[in-house]
Amino acid sequence: MTSNIIELRGVSKSIHGHDILQNINLEVHNGEFLTLLGPSGCGKTTLLRLISGFETPTTGHIFINGKDVEGLPPHLRHVHTVFQSYALFPHMNVVENIEFGLRCQKLPKNEIDRRVAEVLKTVKLEKYATRKPEQLSGGQQQRVAIARAVVNRPLVLLLDEPLSSLDYRLRKTMQIELKQLQRKLGITFIFVTHDQEEALSMSDRVVVMQEGCIEQVGTPRQVYENPENLAVAKFIGEANIFESEIIAIDGKLITVDILGRRRIVKSTRPFSVGDKVHILVRPEDLRVWDQKETEGDTADMFPGVVEEVIYKGTTVDLMVRLFNNKLVAATEFFDEDDDRLEYAIGEQVWTTWVSGWEVVLPYEETVTA
Amino acid sequence: MRSDNGFKYFSLSVIWIWLTIFALLPFILVSIASFMNHDESHIIQLPFTLAHYGELNNTIYLKIFEKSFYLAGFCTLFCLILGYPFAYIIARMESSFKSLLILLIIIPFWTSSLIRTYSMITILKPKGIINSIMMWLGIVDKPLPLLFSDIAVVIGLIYNLLPFMVLPLLTNIERLDNRLIDAARDLGANRFTTFRRVIMPLTMPGILSGCILVFLPAMTIFYIPDLLGGSKSILLGNLIQNQFLVTENWPLGSAISVVFILLLALLLLIYWRSTRGKTQGELL
Numbered sequence: 001m002t003s004n005i006i007e008l009r010g011v012s013k014s015i016h017g018h019d020i021l022q023n024i025n026l027e028v029h030n031g032e033f034l035t036l037l038g039p040s041g042c043g044k045t046t047l048l049r050l051i052s053g054f055e056t057p058t059t060g061h062i063f064i065n066g067k068d069v070e071g072l073p074p075h076l077r078h079v080h081t082v083f084q085s086y087a088l089f090p091h092m093n094v095v096e097n098i099e100f101g102l103r104c105q106k107l108p109k110n111e112i113d114r115r116v117a118e119v120l121k122t123v124k125l126e127k128y129a130t131r132k133p134e135q136l137s138g139g140q141q142q143r144v145a146i147a148r149a150v151v152n153r154p155l156v157l158l159l160d161e162p163l164s165s166l167d168y169r170l171r172k173t174m175q176i177e178l179k180q181l182q183r184k185l186g187i188t189f190i191f192v193t194h195d196q197e198e199a200l201s202m203s204d205r206v207v208v209m210q211e212g213c214i215e216q217v218g219t220p221r222q223v224y225e226n227p228e229n230l231a232v233a234k235f236i237g238e239a240n241i242f243e244s245e246i247i248a249i250d251g252k253l254i255t256v257d258i259l260g261r262r263r264i265v266k267s268t269r270p271f272s273v274g275d276k277v278h279i280l281v282r283p284e285d286l287r288v289w290d291q292k293e294t295e296g297d298t299a300d301m302f303p304g305v306v307e308e309v310i311y312k313g314t315t316v317d318l319m320v321r322l323f324n325n326k327l328v329a330a331t332e333f334f335d336e337d338d339d340r341l342e343y344a345i346g347e348q349v350w351t352t353w354v355s356g357w358e359v360v361l362p363y364e365e366t367v368t369a
Numbered sequence: 370m371r372s373d374n375g376f377k378y379f380s381l382s383v384i385w386i387w388l389t390i391f392a393l394l395p396f397i398l399v400s401i402a403s404f405m406n407h408d409e410s411h412i413i414q415l416p417f418t419l420a421h422y423g424e425l426n427n428t429i430y431l432k433i434f435e436k437s438f439y440l441a442g443f444c445t446l447f448c449l450i451l452g453y454p455f456a457y458i459i460a461r462m463e464s465s466f467k468s469l470l471i472l473l474i475i476i477p478f479w480t481s482s483l484i485r486t487y488s489m490i491t492i493l494k495p496k497g498i499i500n501s502i503m504m505w506l507g508i509v510d511k512p513l514p515l516l517f518s519d520i521a522v523v524i525g526l527i528y529n530l531l532p533f534m535v536l537p538l539l540t541n542i543e544r545l546d547n548r549l550i551d552a553a554r555d556l557g558a559n560r561f562t563t564f565r566r567v568i569m570p571l572t573m574p575g576i577l578s579g580c581i582l583v584f585l586p587a588m589t590i591f592y593i594p595d596l597l598g599g600s601k602s603i604l605l606g607n608l609i610q611n612q613f614l615v616t617e618n619w620p621l622g623s624a625i626s627v628v629f630i631l632l633l634a635l636l637l638l639i640y641w642r643s644t645r646g647k648t649q650g651e652l653l
């Protein structure tokens with residue numbers, strides 16, 4: 001018995017000759033919070049519908065709890081979905097909506113009542129038990145949709161962009177509630193979103209998808225700090241990307257040429273001398289110094305001109321135009337080391353980063369960074 | 370804003386004037402007539418009397434009432450059973466066939482219902498199409514007496530009234546949110562449960578308006594039982610028609626109409642009460 005609650009092997013799906021998903025291999029561990037992250041149209045919702053049984057894969061196999069579910073209709077699969085639109089039954093009140101699944105299983109009345117009362121308490125909706133969905137706010141409807149699914153104690157809960165129609169503040173609250181609920185219930189969640197911040201803050205593991213393919217699977221930290229390719233790097237978070245060429249390699253230390261300056265970067269990937277590479281630096285890793293702060297030691301720094309200053313409360317975001325006309329983004333935090341964060345537009349500055357905080361990726365032709 | 374309101378009052382008043390002249394006024398006239406006297410030289414005359422309502426308490430009339438209800442009810446049920454799957458399939462269709470099929474439902478309306486009923490005679494008569502085919506196939510030895518029977522009346526009614534069932538259902542089912550069906554399936558409902566607990570309750574407005582649109586004419590269309598049922602088949606529609614046009618007993622015809630209208634109003638009231646009570650209960 002493996003600890004994989006869901007396994008996809010070589011799954012692909014094409015509709016009307018158009019490839020939606022290509023050769024998807026994915027293992028979902030029991031009890032984890034897994035997020036499918038990707039821009040709209042990348043096939044993440046289709047992937048969810050393949051698991052729930054509303055679509056059948058063109059090729060490949062899906063295993064739920066070790067069993068191949070080929071040909072098994074949705075109502076016989078022990079996975080439940082929280083739909084993007086919630087899809088609450090408008091002619092039923094909150095309790096009737098929630099007990100729908102239990103009544104389909106033909107459970108005894110007292111068992112149904114007990115479980116409905118329990119889940120109502122979990123999602124804090126006891127007061128609204130007899131309301132109709134239309135009499136509830138968006139957040140409350142959201143909770144009913146979740147309660148309606150989890151009351152059946154599914155092996156896996158599939159959530160299809162459930163927070164996308166809530167306003168920002170409510171979304172933040174629901175993110176925390178969902179995460180707490182998942183911990184409490186111990187049910188495997190597969191969460192679909194196009195919001196990378198949501199994905200990073202909620203998930204145990206993130207699956208980054210692009211154009212029907214899985215680009216990377218990893219913990220939020222892995223996909224953010226060690227993206228496997230430029231697509232992942234650019235989709236998750238902001239990134240300054242420099243084109244460069246390897247001059248020398250000394251173990252993990254690689255000397256590269258960036259904009260005519262030599263810098264030493266670190267990477268464990270196998271490169272050889274002369275390879276073209278992309279050097280990726282996150283805005284929060286990019287340091288900006290003014291003329292005085294550098295104290296003349298500017299050998300591995302890049303001069304530029306501040307073009308935009310955006311004050312964000314906890315940070316200051318700078319846009320700096322480098323000498324070769326490349327625009328880079330830098331996020332400066334208020335801390336004791338660097339108390340001078342008031343930059344003027346047009347000010348001459350030096351930018352740099354701590355060696356080793358960058359990511360070195362193989363060169364990709366299509367990029368226009 | 371002002372012109373918007375002007376338009377609103379204008380359209381509302383048109384509807385009210387129309388209803389008053391063509392529905393309320395005739396009903397009042399019929400009600401008054403039902404309380405009046407009648408003899409050979411006068412269609413209606415004073416003084417007022419309740420005699421015609423007393424006359425209705427007669428087994429013959431009660432039988433006709435009962436039979437009309439029974440036939441109209443059967444016809445409505447049959448239209449629903451036939452019409453629902455039909456409407457469902459068309460509503461769920463995504464091909465360009467859909468508009469063609471809807472057109473095919475509507476086309477018969479372009480021909481007079483009376484003419485279509487006459488054409489039913491040629492189909493149902495002993496040497497008509499149905500009997501010829503059945504004899505050719507060897508299902509029956511001699512022609513079935515289809516015409517001038519209750520079966521012919523029911524067939525005629527269903528043929529004429531089916532579109533009135535299909536069209537409201539069609540618009541209702543088209544509005545049905547597919548995602549709700551997905552949700553039901555996802556929560557473990559098989560096709561039958563999904564239909565019974567989600568699709569049917571949500572299309573109930575369509576079912577009810579379809580049933581009302583079929584049941585009411587089925588009770589009162591007089592030319593279909595006249596043409597297809599022969600002299601044996603007297604239903605409420607031809608009963609009323611006979612009182613006015615054949616025996617010229619306007620007060621009795623009016624009394625039958627009034628009783629019929631009150632009966633239907635009662636049915637609608639019961640239905641309205643039951644649905645309203647339900648929503649109120651659910652709001653608590």
